Amino acid sequence: MFRDLVLRTRSIRRFHEATDIPPTTLRGFVDLARQCASTRNAQPLKYVLSTSRDMNARIFPLLSWAGYFKEWGGPEEGERPAGYVILLGDTRISQSFETDAGIAVQTILLAATESGLGGCVVGSVKRETLAAILSLPEHLKILYVMGMGTPKEKVVLEPMPPDGNVRYWRDAEQVHHVPKRGLGEVLVGAFE
Amino acid sequence: MFRDLVLRTRSIRRFHEATDIPPTTLRGFVDLARQCASTRNAQPLKYVLSTSRDMNARIFPLLSWAGYFKEWGGPEEGERPAGYVILLGDTRISQSFETDAGIAVQTILLAATESGLGGCVVGSVKRETLAAILSLPEHLKILYVMGMGTPKEKVVLEPMPPDGNVRYWRDAEQVHHVPKRGLGEVLVGAFE
Numbered sequence: 001m002f003r004d005l006v007l008r009t010r011s012i013r014r015f016h017e018a019t020d021i022p023p024t025t026l027r028g029f030v031d032l033a034r035q036c037a038s039t040r041n042a043q044p045l046k047y048v049l050s051t052s053r054d055m056n057a058r059i060f061p062l063l064s065w066a067g068y069f070k071e072w073g074g075p076e077e078g079e080r081p082a083g084y085v086i087l088l089g090d091t092r093i094s095q096s097f098e099t100d101a102g103i104a105v106q107t108i109l110l111a112a113t114e115s116g117l118g119g120c121v122v123g124s125v126k127r128e129t130l131a132a133i134l135s136l137p138e139h140l141k142i143l144y145v146m147g148m149g150t151p152k153e154k155v156v157l158e159p160m161p162p163d164g165n166v167r168y169w170r171d172a173e174q175v176h177h178v179p180k181r182g183l184g185e186v187l188v189g190a191f192e
Numbered sequence: 193m194f195r196d197l198v199l200r201t202r203s204i205r206r207f208h209e210a211t212d213i214p215p216t217t218l219r220g221f222v223d224l225a226r227q228c229a230s231t232r233n234a235q236p237l238k239y240v241l242s243t244s245r246d247m248n249a250r251i252f253p254l255l256s257w258a259g260y261f262k263e264w265g266g267p268e269e270g271e272r273p274a275g276y277v278i279l280l281g282d283t284r285i286s287q288s289f290e291t292d293a294g295i296a297v298q299t300i301l302l303a304a305t306e307s308g309l310g311g312c313v314v315g316s317v318k319r320e321t322l323a324a325i326l327s328l329p330e331h332l333k334i335l336y337v338m339g340m341g342t343p344k345e346k347v348v349l350e351p352m353p354p355d356g357n358v359r360y361w362r363d364a365e366q367v368h369h370v371p372k373r374g375l376g377e378v379l380v381g382a383f384e
Contacts, residue, residue, distance in 0.1 A: 002306045005194065006224050006299060023384035032198050034378045035349060036298065040259060041358045043373045048381035055383035067232060102294015106228065107198060114194045121229065134381060157227060166233045181235045186226045189240035189326060191247035192215040
């Protein structure tokens with residue numbers, strides 16, 4: 001059921017790095033994402049994939065993980081993504097990408113969950129360096145880098161605490177907890 | 193299978209207007225959307241729902257439908273949405289909403305398909321008038337209005353034509369055709 005798929009789809013930041021992702025799997029995710037709704041059907045998103053260990057090792061140091069964990073430098077060796085989906089915006093097609101990008105990343109994350117994979121959408125990226133590594137032409141702008149792999153962490157949702165602190169946290173067992181606003185808070189009106 | 197759900201999830205602009213949407217169905221969609229990934233987990237999205245015929249009739253004239261159909265004023269009476277999901281951005285929480293909004297609308301559209309419903313994300317909205325009708329406080333900004341209902345049109349995907357024209361079109365049988373860029377066009381690099 002779709003509800004179950006959505007609830008199981010959490011941002012995953014630690015992976016079984018040695019478990020390869022078949023390249024066709026990531027290609028399948030992009031093939032799905034390209035067929036989703038797009039603002040004015042412009043379809044300005046482009047993609048670069050990596051399941052190569054060499055390229056993965058060059059991409060990883062350009063990402064900042066979990067902004068709320070100031071003392072965590074991101075996943076350790078052995079727990080890093082086994083692949084990446086890099087979302088690009090083609091400025092020859094549009095100047096506005098974010099809603100399309102949201103549609104695409106959610107589609108890819110949901111497809112990943114169904115395949116036993118998981119991922120995290122990273123927005124804090126050393127874009128200039130990555131663009132150089134990928135030899136991207138000027139008109140392709142890096143939007144997000146999705147780190148993908150077989151999940152090696154447990155993530156659970158929590159009700160928002162009374163103080164409204166949205167920061168996720170890890171418990172002593174390394175379970176990752178994510179507070180979410182309740183339905184009563186986000187649903188501000190209903191004409192029924 | 194998730195792939196099938198994604199491919200069946202098309203933007204729908206004509207509905208069986210007389211077929212009511214149970215209010216709990218739309219509430220369920222919002223309940224799913226609120227539990228999805230959110231940038232920095234800030235969760236700045238808020239929602240207003242309408243399944244009331246009176247309110248629906250006030251919302252409908254504020255929307256522009258299908259920008260590429262210059263001669264079509266949107267769905268006729270009897271084919272209009274049976275409900276609306278209005279996405280708001282809470283500027284007290286964030287100033288940037290679009291990626292979160294993309295995640296939310298895709299989640300809602302996919303959930304709708306599974307429930308036998310469909311919808312269209314409308315970005316061309318008379319926002320000031322709608323904000324006044326809804327008595328929205330200043331800090332809630334209207335992002336999108338999703339028209340929802342039981343689909344009364346067939347939508348099919350097409351390969352992109354050689355001239356690269358992204359405009360959707362309707363054939364003589366009123367089937368709605370949507371050209372999509374091929375995988376070879378959107379996948380600009382793969383390190384495998």
